[in-house]
Amino acid sequence: MKNCFIGQSGGPTVAINASLAGVITQCQKEGFTHIYGMINGIQGLLKNKFIDIKDKFNSEEKIDALKHSPAMYLGSCRYKLPTVSDDKDTYDLLFKKFNDLEITDFFYIGGNDSMDTVAKLAAYGETINSPIHFIGIPKTIDNDLMGTDHTPGFGSAAKYVASSMLEIAYDSSIYKLDAITIVEIMGRNAGWLTAASALARTECNDA
Template identity: 50%
Template sequence: MPANKTVVVGQSGGPTAAINASLTGTIEGARVTGAPVLGMRHGVEGLLRNELMDLGRTFPDEASLDLLVHTPSSYLGSCRYKLPEPSVDEEPYRRILEVLEEHGVGSMLYIGGNDSMDTISKLSRYGASVDSDVRFVGVPKTIDNDLVLTDHTPGYGSAARFIATCVRELRRDSSVYDLRSVTVVETMGRDAGWLAGSACLAADDASQGADLILLPEVPLDEERFVGRVSDLLESRQTILVVASEGIRDRSGSLVCERAGSAAALDAFGHIGATS
């Protein structure tokens, strides 16, 4: 971080139990350099509206930062705003640089996952193209654990533990009735199976865990899947399947696309399964 130049930080995408720890680290790091630190309200959307807060005043001491680091969800608020390509619409980029210049910002940090990294990457490239002195930095945070060049990301561990706990409890709940049943648990993880795979942590001496886990990296053979479920039902009353939201059939099509018009798209064009 440039010494004494203001640092601005934002949070984007889905909240996790760890995203405020990354915010805390940013505030502490800025404080070490003597740089003022501002927070964007609701990510880049708030930055475009010049909605910033003085985090140094909000968290003046170690006691307040200790509360922040243990606070779940996104303290600054979040957004799902997709920056257009500069060749399509340059105005948001000009506005952001205008706001950053107004506040004497030397570094902009953006905490989030793939879509947030898309935002900060676009800003970094645009800044370089116009010779901006602002340093644009992405801070990894994603429960999907799928950011390129990272071994693991804050957010994944807590989400994996949550999934394992849910699967273990669902296994117990689904086994209380004298009925044959198949329970399917859908997890996030559009293109990476880390979250679905974490369901294997549910298995221990006291719990059988999941019977089948469907990963986006492995094409779904529907006939084989149905046959495997039928075989398992021959030996047990209840079957528990964990499926990633991004599972695809052998043609490469997302299974959730079969929902047709009911399958909603988010701001970044990602399709999601619907209930």
């Protein structure tokens, strides 16, 4: 028997439901008995909020619809898992849930904090000889996950930024005015999205 948990965390991107669809599809091919979806990520799981989504996506049409759905199907959270030394009870509670449901695999789709959660669970699992596979699936528009060339979510955000900058530049260029437009672009400690604004430069403008 193979059972898994899948969760989504952090901010939504164009790609995050497509990543979820990919995990569900492969788990179905691998013959998982139960595919549990955490409602609002690890925070929801701690409150026993999860559903079995195996039978909800039993056709190519439903999987394809999920791939193109906006936002996050399973909901999200902004929860940073504490360290074992700070809160061992949380780990004991999670692993009890895993054992009760005979979980063999854990998939978490998200950015930095989500990958941190996966790393912490995997490390604790090793200390108690847990056979569960903990797998992080990268997603972040900031493109700042170590070890990745580019992350799902970054491409669509970069295109949005460049398109917006180009529209601002064209709109400004129709007037005979000297103008400065300041656009604030997010990125936490990374500058990839800001750098992507240079894609707006064309032979007609130097935005």
